[in-house]
Amino acid sequence: MKVTPDKKDIYEKAEKLGNEFVISATGTVIKRESINKNIPTGEIELDVNELEILNESEITPFVVEEDVKATEELRLKYRYLDLRRKSIYDNLILRNKVYQVAHKYYEKNGFTEIETPILMKSTPEGARDYLVPSRVKKGKFYALPQSPQTFKQILMVAGIDRYVQICKCFRDEDLRADRQPEFTQIDVEMSFADQNDIFRSSEGFLKQIWKGILGINIKSPFRLMTYDEAISKYGSDKPDLRINYMSEISDISDEVAGSEFRVFQDALNTNGIIAGIKLESINDEDGKKIEITRKVIDALTDFVKKLGFGGLGYFKVEEEGNLKSPISKFLSDEIQNSIKKKFNAKEGETIFVISGSRMDTLQALGQFRSHIADKFNLIDESKYEFLWITDFPLFKYDEEEMKFVGEHHVFTMPKDEFIKNLDSDKREEIENIRAHCYDLVLNGNEIASGSIRIHKSEIQRKVFKIMGMSDEEADQKFGFLLEAFRYGAPPHGGIAFGFDRIVAILCGIKYIKDVIAFPKTVSAVSLMDDSPSPVSKQQLDELGITLKKE
């Protein structure tokens, strides 16, 4: 804008303008005398002949600028100011585009969007529910849905054979950078669908998103990996396949079985394993070789110690293929050679080894892999690595509660060959049951999860029974679903996408708060409107609620 002092009234008004004022200016667009190519409108300006201040702004609690300096706390309290920043605004615009792709894609493929209730029955399985007291039925409560799971299954029974909904889900659990107490899912369910039908449909959806929003053609079908393979090779059920210069995990229990090394013997004697992962020779940004020094090893040892391991074994492969390691003196040449062979280890590479119970060891190596990848920048950020993880266990044994709990959710169909194990009372046979259950992983993030569902009440009852739920209990909690299955329920299955996480990845950010207009803090508080908040005694009385004194 150009305002010269000869236009006295306007000049004086313009002098009063401050940051975040809302104004209306009228004038002639003219070419700038001094062109500034750094700003979009840098070649023109407005020669103002009318200026009106529509609304003034007080001094803002923080300066609204792209490179924001304020803490997250302040930004959340004054969310409307933070949302004025282009980067946050752009995230919401992108989010909107993903909604539109979802509506169009599923509409085009014959899906019907149907809303399911927000006030529903509390289901005790899974996450903690957010509860809503009933005024009319005092002492009774609704729950906010953890997901519309039971309703969408009922819709299948009702003959709505393709359902979709972009819906809010609520889980009263502790939060993380990628977890909010309320979050958005794209919830999908199809009748007469097998796993492949769900996969093809979901891949088509994600292709549309990536094409429409990033202009990237992603390849499909996506890679498949069973849960067991993911755990044994990557120590995680959501491996990040963008990591370079690191080998898969190898179990070397057989190779070192004959060694005298106490730590290894202890692991084997307690039914554990010895496993490791290899770091290839790597360079820093200047192309200089990164040495795995004593200092580096010490830091990595601290890392595995924090995970509950006694220590970290390592072998540095030197020239002529010798293994340099504090523990090589315990290992015969033969054993050392077989380790080298197992990892196909070459000069300049380092093999890291830990031992313990199988699952703990593999998962620790999985975390170790991510940790190294972060530390040495081994992640190829240009890639989008989609991966289906399939064949999850149906149950896992909860040592604390001394009972089986659903690994995915309780409505998941076991794979055919394991149906007979539902009648077993052996822990191992129950744990071996694999389910028609799948997660979609992108760059190490779980972005969707689903399963083929149980559509027969007798199988559902068996599953409930294994989880320690009697028929009476099952009827009380899920009777409506079991009953529905008695009236010709079609086979069905579905998936739910983590909408916030997908949008965050598309925006290239790690934290889902910045793709949500009004997010909550890690203690589930909304700093802007200060919720949750106390309510009046009258409100509580109407609900028949008395607060306990602390």
Place this chain on the structure above:
RNA sequence: GGAGCCGUAGUUCAGUUUGGUUAGAACGCCUGACUGUCACUCAGGAGGUCGCGAGUUCGAGUCUCGUCGGUUCCGCCA
């Protein structure tokens, strides 16, 4: 429930290791100068419950304990 980090002008931070005079800087804000700025510049100025509460001490922003808030991770999240 557990662990780590953070909390000092309006804002972002330094100062805390090793307690010691009047708690500093930058940006922002206010006043003035400047007829071409666009991270303006220049001169001047205001602005502090060092999150809160106890304790130790002659003396606490600094040490101890507790507490509140933010954040990251573990547990948890069918």
